[in-house]
Amino acid sequence: xxxxxxxxxxxxxxxxxxxxxxxxxxxxxxxxxxxxxxxxxxxxxxxxxxxxxxxxxxxxxxxxxxxxxxxxxxxxxxxxxxxxxxxxxxxxxxxxxxxxxxxxxxxxxxxxxxxxxxxxxxxxxxxxxxxxxxxxxxxxxxxxxxxxxxxxxxxxxxxxxxxxxxxxxxxxxxxxxxxxxxxxxxxxxxxxxxxxxxxxxxxxxxxxxxxxxxxxxxxxxxxxxxxxxxxxxxxxxxxxxxxxxxxxxxxxxxxxxxxxxxxxxxxxxxxxxxxxxxxxxxxxxxxxxxxxxxxxxxxxxxxxxxxxxxxxxxxxxxxxxxxxxxxxxxxxxxxxxxxxxxxxxxxxxxxxxxxxxxxxxxxxxxxxxxxxxxxxxxxxxxxxxxxxxxxxxxxxxxxxxxxxxxxxxxxxxxxxxxxxxxxxxxxxxxxxxxxxxxxxxxxxxxxxxxxxxxxxxxxxxxxxxxxxxxxxxxxxxxxxxxxxxxxxxxxxxxxxxxxxxx
Numbered sequence: 001x002x003x004x005x006x007x008x009x010x011x012x013x014x015x016x017x018x019x020x021x022x023x024x025x026x027x028x029x030x031x032x033x034x035x036x037x038x039x040x041x042x043x044x045x046x047x048x049x050x051x052x053x054x055x056x057x058x059x060x061x062x063x064x065x066x067x068x069x070x071x072x073x074x075x076x077x078x079x080x081x082x083x084x085x086x087x088x089x090x091x092x093x094x095x096x097x098x099x100x101x102x103x104x105x106x107x108x109x110x111x112x113x114x115x116x117x118x119x120x121x122x123x124x125x126x127x128x129x130x131x132x133x134x135x136x137x138x139x140x141x142x143x144x145x146x147x148x149x150x151x152x153x154x155x156x157x158x159x160x161x162x163x164x165x166x167x168x169x170x171x172x173x174x175x176x177x178x179x180x181x182x183x184x185x186x187x188x189x190x191x192x193x194x195x196x197x198x199x200x201x202x203x204x205x206x207x208x209x210x211x212x213x214x215x216x217x218x219x220x221x222x223x224x225x226x227x228x229x230x231x232x233x234x235x236x237x238x239x240x241x242x243x244x245x246x247x248x249x250x251x252x253x254x255x256x257x258x259x260x261x262x263x264x265x266x267x268x269x270x271x272x273x274x275x276x277x278x279x280x281x282x283x284x285x286x287x288x289x290x291x292x293x294x295x296x297x298x299x300x301x302x303x304x305x306x307x308x309x310x311x312x313x314x315x316x317x318x319x320x321x322x323x324x325x326x327x328x329x330x331x332x333x334x335x336x337x338x339x340x341x342x343x344x345x346x347x348x349x350x351x352x353x354x355x356x357x358x359x360x361x362x363x364x365x366x367x368x369x370x371x372x373x374x375x376x377x378x379x380x381x382x383x384x385x386x387x388x389x390x391x392x393x394x395x396x397x398x399x400x401x402x403x404x405x406x407x408x409x410x411x412x413x414x415x416x417x418x419x420x421x422x423x424x425x426x427x428x429x430x431x432x433x434x435x436x437x438x439x440x441x442x443x444x445x446x447x448x449x450x451x452x453x454x455x456x457x458x459x460x461x462x463x464x465x466x467x468x469x470x471x472x473x474x475x476x477x478x479x480x481x482x483x484x485x486x487x488x489x490x491x492x493x494x495x496x497x498x499x500x501x502x
Contacts, residue, residue, distance in 0.1 A: 012079025012096075017086060020074055021142050023116045028067030030112065033060065076138055078152060083123065085136050097136055101125045103286055103312025105150045106320050108278040109143070119143045123153060124320075125312060154267065154283055170264065174338040175324060175331065177259035177272070184303040184326035185252035188295075191244030194251065256325040261335060268308065268339065270323060280320040286311040288442035288468035290323065290336050292349065292435040299433060304332040308339065309469040311442060321469070336437070343423060343439050353416030353427055359457045360477040361412045368408035372400045417462075417475045419489040424464060426475045436473050440491040442466045448483045462486050 074087045083102075085095045104124035113119060118140035125136075141149065185191075223232070259272035268287070271279040289309035298304065306324040323339060324332050336349035376397045383389045411430040418425040424443075427435040447463035454460055460483050462475040475486060487494050 012077055012082045012084055015077040015079055017075030017077055020071060020076075020138060021118055021140055022071070023118055023142075024071050024140055025068055026116065027112050027118070027140070028070055029064040032063040032067040035063075078149070083136070083153065085138070095134070095136055097123060097125060099153070101312075102153050103283065103310065104320065105153050105281045106278065107146055107150065107280070108273075108276060109140075110276045113140055114277065117143050119146045121146055121149065150281055154281060171262040171269070172264075173260060173262050175259070175261040175335040177257060178327075178331075181256075181325070181327050182249050182252050184298065184301055184328075185248040186241075186245035187298045187301045187303060188248060188326055190251055191246070191248035192240070194247045195240065195244050252325065259325070261323055263338070268323075270320075272325075278320070280322075282308055282310055282321075284342065286468075287339070287342075287439070288466060289343070289436060289438040290339055290349075291469065292332060292336060294329070294433045294435075296431050296433075298326055302329050303327060304329045306332045306336055306339075307469075309436065309438065309466075311466075311468040340437055343437070349435075349437065351418060351425065353418050353425060355412075355416050356459070356477050357479055359459050359479065360415055361408075363453070363457055363459065363477055364408040364411045364415075365405065368404035368411075369401065372397065372404050375400070415476060417478065417486065419486045421489065421492060424473070424475070424486075424490040426473060428474075428476050436469075438464060438466070438473055440464065442468050443491060443494075446487045446491070446494055448480075448487075450480065454480075464490075 069089060070087070073089045073092075074085075076083070076085045080099075082096050082098055084097075087093060102123055102125060106122040106124060107119050108122075109119045119142075120140045121138045123136040227235070254274050254276075256272045257274040258277075259270070262269045263284075266284055268282040268284060269279065270282070271277065287308060288311055291307045291309055293305045293307065294303070303326050304324075305322075305326050307321045308323050310321055324335050333349040340349070379389050379393055379397065407430055411428070414430060414433050415428050417427070422440055424438045424440050425435065426438070427433070443464045443466050445465040447465065449461045449463060450459075454477070457477075458480055459477040460480040462478055462483050463472050464474075465472045478486060
């Protein structure tokens with residue numbers, strides 16, 4: 001394959017600047033016009049009232065001109081040690097990234113890009129970005145050039161791209177999309193968020209008054225008066241549930257359809273999407289574990305979501321670390337085991353964990369029942385003043401106490417850890433339960449934290465700091481006498497300082 005970067009041994013400053021694909025001259029004007037639709041709408045309204053449409057034409061001309069200027073002023077080059085991106089005319093900026101800082105390469109393509117055979121390539125470094133100008137994004141390149149450039153950016157050897165492309169082991173598929181997975185879509189918050197955003201858009205756009213005065217709303221209001229408020233609320237909740245479920249299923253199919261996860265021994269490749277496609281390549285050398293998420297509602301459906309814990313791929317910035325969307329727990333565990341097959345120790349996704357003892361259970365019961373007890377005390381004080389407390393208030397207090405106990409017990413059942421040489425597994429949470437399998441070779445620091453109440457209970461939180469994922473992972477409320485042994489077992493030689501201090 002012939003590529004525009006034939007010699008990676010040449011310093012980047014000695015290389016010519018390469019342009020993006022010229023077919024972007026067809027896409028940039030369209031995207032700019034879509035972005036300026038509100039301005040165009042105002043121009044058309046003013047033009048129709050005055051009979052002068054020149055302002056609308058000026059807006060269109062400026063948008064198209066700015067879009068074309070972006071292509072002429074953008075360039076990139078790939079050198080031996082750095083990759084650079086140049087953009088801007090009046091304010092020219094050059095973004096330079098050392099090759100060793102590249103952590104991931106993300107490739108996506110919207111419907112227009114796919115129609116023209118183009119792809120958008122984004123380089124991930126894991127550094128926090130203050131604004132969009134700090135993002136290394138090539139929008140866009142010919143799709144047939146992207147695989148070679150992606151391999152070149154992620155390769156650490158001195159072999160040319162053609163050799164690097166053939167040096168990898170054959171890819172094996174470790175997961176792929178199944179149509180039955182869409183049943184998990186309604187058990188996520190996506191549909192409700194989209195429906196809520198739609199209502200917000202209606203209110204912000206100024207159409208709320210027209211909708212409120214429409215005959216459909218008036219007829220609905222009369223129906224509510226006939227049925228009663230309780231029945232109307234139940235019907236509204238059911239309608240919201242149905243609509244949000246349909247939206248969730250449609251989004252799930254569009255975003256995650258055709259998902260495949262492959263492994264060639266050096267890189268994990270994740271691709272998904274029906275209309276807009278996305279392909280993410282993760283370097284296995286920077287893989288530091290995996291995170292299995294099981295929110296409460298998704299857990300009822302026996303589902304889970306799987307993410308990679310990667311060095312430089314920050315979960316807080318929502319960079320792509322997805323391995324599996326909400327899917328059957330069995331499939332998520334199988335994929336997790338396949339991804340972690342190269343980790344040392346007992347990196348088994350479903351291995352039983354060590355519970356944290358009665359002190360941890362007491363803390364969960366205390367924290368869950370504390371607010372309920374305060375509420376009941378407030379009712380008792382109110383009753384002691386001679387005022388009547390509605391019977392329903394006591395019923396609610398009892399129900400809240402039962403729910404709090406159930407939540408506390410569920411949180412305790414999820415709480416646990418397992419330490420083995422090279423591996424730390426930790427799990428906690430009820431409303432959003434997470435199990436993280438962490439390769440301790442990537443841990444850069446250890447900490448043991450004891451709050452005032454933890455010291456009274458004889459427990460502590462072990463913190464593993466890492467450059468991967470969220471930046472730190474915790475073993476919560478472990479008996480304080482175990483903290484040093486947890487660290488020492490997970491990473492031999494690291495627990496000496498804690499043993500000495502205690």
